[in-house]
Amino acid sequence: xxxxxxxxxxxxxxxxxxxxxxxxxxxxxxxxxxxxxxxxxxxxxxxxxxxxxxxxxxxxxxxxxxxxxxxxxxxxxxxxxxxxxxxxxxxxxxxxxxxxxxxxxxxxxxxxxxxxxxxxxxxxxxxxxxxxxxxxxxxxxxxxxxxxxxxxxxxxxxxxxxxxxxxxxxxxxxxxxxxxxxxxxxx
Numbered sequence: 001x002x003x004x005x006x007x008x009x010x011x012x013x014x015x016x017x018x019x020x021x022x023x024x025x026x027x028x029x030x031x032x033x034x035x036x037x038x039x040x041x042x043x044x045x046x047x048x049x050x051x052x053x054x055x056x057x058x059x060x061x062x063x064x065x066x067x068x069x070x071x072x073x074x075x076x077x078x079x080x081x082x083x084x085x086x087x088x089x090x091x092x093x094x095x096x097x098x099x100x101x102x103x104x105x106x107x108x109x110x111x112x113x114x115x116x117x118x119x120x121x122x123x124x125x126x127x128x129x130x131x132x133x134x135x136x137x138x139x140x141x142x143x144x145x146x147x148x149x150x151x152x153x154x155x156x157x158x159x160x161x162x163x164x165x166x167x168x169x170x171x172x173x174x175x176x177x178x179x180x181x182x183x184x185x186x187x
Contacts, residue, residue: 043068059099070112138181
C-alpha cells in the first residue's frame with residue numbers, strides 16, 4: 001500500500017515520490033523475507049515495474065530476486081522446475097551484465113539448489129554446476145565455502161572443494177587463487 005501511495009503521489013506530479021532502485025530494492029527484500037505464497041510472481045512483477053520508471057534492476061535487486069526464486073509456491077515438480085529455470089536465467093543475466101554475478105548471487109543459488117531439488121544426486125549435480133560457474137567467475141569466498149559445508153554431506157563437500165569437512169577453520173589458502181580472484185562484499 002505504501003508503495004502504491006508513493007506511485008499515486010508521483011502521478012499527481014510530486015517528483016520526489018518517483019520510485020527508485022532503492023525503493024524497488026527494499027520491496028524485493030521484503031518479498032524475499034516474506035512467507036507470501038506467490039512471492040515469485042510478486043518479485044517478477046516488481047522487476048517488470050522497474051522498467052515502467054526507466055530503471056534497470058541492479059545487482060542487489062537481482063540477488064534478492066534469486067532468493068525469491070528459491071521458494072516454490074507449492075511442492076510440485078513443475079513449480080520447482082520453473083523456479084529453478086527462473087533463478088538460473090537470472091544468474092546468467094547477471095553473469096553477462098555490467099555487474100557480473102558476485103558471491104551473494106552464488107550463495108543465493110546454492111540456497112535455491114537446496115530448496116528446489118529433493119533428489120540428493122540431482123541437488124549435488126546442480127550445486128556442482130553452480131560452483132563451477134562461481135569458480136569460473138572467481139567468486140569463491142568464505143561465505144560460499146561455509147554455505148557448501150552447511151548444505152552438502154561431508155563427502156560431497158570434499159569432492160567439490162577439495163577441502164576437509166572436518167577442519168574447524170576454513171582454509172581459504174588451500175584453494176586455487178583463480179577461484180577467489182574477484183571477491184566482492186557488496187550486494
